[in-house]
Amino acid sequence: MKQSNIVRITADIMFPFIMIFGAYVVLHGHLTPGGGFQGGAVMASGVVLLLIAHCDKDIKTLIPTQILKNVETFGLLLFGLSALAAVILGSGFFTNWLVNTGLLFGTPVEYGPNPGYLNTGGVIPVMNIAVGLEVLAALSVIAVIMFRSTEPDCGGEEQ
Amino acid sequence: MNRKNGITVCIIAIIAVVLIYAQSGISFGDPVYQDMDQYFLLNGQVQTGGNNICTDVVFDFRAFDTLGEATVLFTAVMGVIVIFRRLMKGEEYEAE
Known part of the structure; x- marks a missing residue:
């Protein structure tokens, strides 16, 4: 039982575009609607699409679960450490210590409409990336593990 | 309609009236x-x-809430792995 060629090839073509769109939503989280959670969910939907389209193959080689688990842990650690770094630098937990410093993501922004500068936001883009990685990996791991532990009927036609 | 359904409909109607009255002001x-x-x-x-x-x-302003959400997601993954570990199709759970 496997999916038809149309489903598999369409999933293969759409997968990079879905991942790029999710990465765009994550990276521009402080400028446009969206953010870490939304972009991570979009990217996880790409992984689930791949999972559904190629469900007759070996899922372990297609989507490496262990790497995804490591990515999830890395995201949560990056989130916590970027918050803890403010304590080390002498202010409160979760203080935005990168904003208006001129360093990475530190360009000052004036009040009012502007076209949206990517190099702003202080620690917000860092946390967006961390949460995006974590949501991507977490939802993918949940889908893959539920998929591998059941006996899924892929629903395609017999070939 | 039996007696149980009648009670359910009455409770739903009462709650609906209360909510509509509350939002009317x-x-x-x-x-x-x-x-x-x-x-x-x-x-x-x-x-x-x-x-x-x-x-x-x-x-930024309410980042503690986001920390809680991220922790909830992490805990959900841990729970799924623990529950579904026994059902993995005949393969040993990689424990590295």
Whole structure:
């Protein structure tokens, strides 16, 4: 039982575009609607699409679960450490210590409409990336593990 | 309609009447307490540098809430792995 060629090839073509769109939503989280959670969910939907389209193959080689688990842990650690770094630098937990410093993501922004500068936001883009990685990996791991532990009927036609 | 369904319909009707009565006195788009959102709108862009005020609130002003959400997601993955470990198709769970 496997999916038809149309489903598999369409999933293969759409997968990079879905991942790029999710990465765009994550990276521009402080400028446009969206953010870490939304972009991570979009990217996880790409992984689930791949999972559904190629469900007759070996899922372990297609989507490496262990790497995804490591990515999830890395995201949560990056989130916590970027918050803890403010304590080390002498202010409160979760203080935005990168904003208006001129360093990475530190360009000052004036009040009012502007076209949206990517190099702003202080620690917000860092946390967006961390949460995006974590949501991507977490939802993918949940889908893959539920998929591998059941006996899924892929629903395609017999070939 | 038996007796149990009648009781259910009565409870739903009472709750609906209470909710409709409660929202009838509120004018749409005119919140009573607006100090907080006015502060976010006026100072969020300058203080956090982000144009998207929602992300500013979620990741800067109320980042503790986001930390809780991330922890909930992590715990959900741990629970799924623990529950579904025994059902994995004949393969040993990699324990590295």
